[in-house]
Amino acid sequence: MWSLQNLLFIICIALKCVTCEAGVIHVTGYVGREVNVSCSYDEGYESYEKYLCKNDCGDSDVLITTSNSSKNKHRIHDDKTSRIFTTTISDLHSVDAGKYWCGVTRNGKDIYTEVELKLVPDSCCDTVTKVQSYEGYSESVSCPYESQYQNSLKYICRGNQPSTCLQQALITSDTKQNGRFRLDDDKVSGTFTVTINSLTQNDSGSYLCGVQRNSDVDVFSAVELEVKEWCCVKSTTINGTAGYPLTLQCLYPRQYRHNSQFLCKGEHRNNCTKMAVSQRRFTLQDNATSSSFMMKITALEADDAGTYWCGTDSQWRVGNYTKIELSVFLQHTSTVTPGTTVGTRIPDAALYVVYTVPVALLLMCVLVIVYKYRCLKAGDTTSKHTPKTKSSKEVMGATGSRVSLRERILIELCVYNTLHYK
Template sequence: MKMWRFQNLLILLCTAFSRLPQTASVIQVFGYEGRDVKISCSYSWWFTSTEKYFCKEDCGYKDVLITAKQQRKNRYSISDDENKRIFTVTISDLKLDDTGTYWCGVSKEGPDSYTEVKLKVIKDSCCDKVTQIQGDEGGSVSIRCPYESKKKNVLKYVCRGKQPSTCLQRALITSDRQTKRFRFTDDRKSRTFTITIYNLTLEDFGSYLCGVQSDSGLDDFSAVELEVKEFCRVKSSIIRGIVGRPVTFQCSHPPQLRDKEKFFCKGDQLNNCTDMMANPTKFRLHQLSSSCFSVTITELEAGDAGRYYCGPDSQRSFTDYTRIQLEVVSPHESSTVSLSTMTGHVTSPPPPPPPSSSPFMTLFYILPAVVLLLIITLVVLMIFKKYSTKLQVGGVGDVMDSVGLEEKTRINDICENPEDSAHTRISCQRENSPESQQHVYQGLPPTENIYSVCQPLH
């Protein structure tokens, strides 16, 4: 009787243990929210033809997520490499609540074989602390990335954006791969690697991640925000107008600023010039294209002479604008021009012939002189008419010749010939900057090129 009870107890114990998972080592897996994760589970050669499956938590019948026969189910897929004796489970579109304990199961006689899997899902973003750096357009900038002393010999890299999950695949440069515009250096003593970016452009503006590879599958990252300061682009023209007549200025701007409010002001400096649009009757603005607008002064006065500025955004926070020097002359001054300026050289009429007693001989000498004088007069009138109807404005330093101008509006040609318009690259200073009162635009000839960093004007 006692023997029978002992045998029954052994059966019960064996049955109970047969229901417990037979586990090996634990697999630690990390994944990013919204991304995929692969979990690889190995098995012994004598289980090659048996059923494999993947389950969660208690791994009961209802906890089985997918089997090898199903291959794909919902967000789960499974493949079995019998040669390597590894089956791989892929979980797609990870959720934060996918974090937990899973089991790789292999069916066999008696208790199944299990491998425990610990999955942790984190957000695909970085980081709580962001380092701010600045660089100048056309120059270079260095991004410094710290790392732990135990990571001296691992792969390091830098990518654009804020998503760690794809950073290595999108790396601009790695510790084992150099590029033309990016240079990698590693100071192991200070445990800092540096990425230097050359020939900065405005497109380099944005977020960067420094990555340090980790054996855990979850790399270490630090975040950097790069600001690229733009050079000012200033187009300049010198034009001449006539008192009592209209004159039109053309002002260019980037197409993306078309809908911004425009400004047109007068003064020695951009940051303290006087707004002229307060008088819409005299100053009329018209949008000519997506990258150009015009301002017309309807009736010039002598006091309108001076320096003008026009461009997008009434607050003048943008750096693409036009600078115009207007000269105003009286109608009398505009019509007084030497013939040598227009024709280069005028031949003087021949001296009159000596007096003759014969009327026929006198007429013979007078008629050619009259015809020659008429021809010269016609040539001069044709040249004069040509100069009165054609507006000549060059880039910087080319002055519009207002001689003989008709009642037509004079314009600078910045919009029609943007390639030919000279421009100045100059440093914009803030209005409250002491340096701005001394160095901005003062004493700068229109043809001078200045390369400096642009700062927003307020």
């Protein structure tokens, strides 16, 4: 009879162990963080004391009880409505991993639930996807997941600490749009995509894509985003004359030779207006051998002055486009440059003074010389000191000496008077 009782006892113990193994609660925590161990109990035990213990669960193995809810790095809380008590273990270290027991005190043998605690490093991951982009661009980050998580919560956070990722999530699949961030979940392909608009260099850094798992730690994949400064643009300055043809040359990398070519006008590339090549004045001609294309303008206009952008990469990758500053000159007018207005140049009045005044003075001088010369000669021929009978002979006979000297003196006097004439 004794042997039969022993056999029944052994069978009961064995059944209890099988039940325990089938009902083991698996919990995973992060080293250096805290973890919650939650255990449920049956109705009727709401007022009973609950506790958490390790190893053989002797008196020295009890870590915390509901009658003393805080001790060392353990805290316990009993939610009697849901009939679940939860123990929080903080500042986890490798020695904290192992087997625990959730216990409910009662008369006779207590009720136990086995807990297996596993610890993992609070970092991720062995593989990191690197993404490069530039300031002002939009960039999408792809995060794959397994098919069993189609309906699970997805999210993304900054940093590489899985323990706090969900609490610090930038966006989740529940919200889908949050400022510059948008989340799209493609359940067919098993990938959710996070798009970040208007990138800045401050967006550079580590990111974690997370998929929530209620029974274990969440699943993560790591992304390293580098946002480069938008710089190093090939820039050129071109001058043209209104009414004349002009050719703009745009170079592009050879790998983009099959892309669509474009030319747009505007102070900034983000708001420039594409120039329609269908306009009669604009003609586009590609030269694949030199990795460039030409935009020909048949008749340049004043309004064509401004800033242009051309290239073959619609994503505006640095170095794959050219910035052109175009100035337009008008005939007999001022230069037209971006931000200035056209104004007609007024001739300088001083130019007319310099060239017209000397001509008038010279003409006046000649007239005065001729007039005074005639007056002096007329007065000389009627002088009362010259005898009338000899006048003709003296004049005619003295042309080589006395009369010529006299006329010379009169002319010099006339010139002197003319130069000092007011």
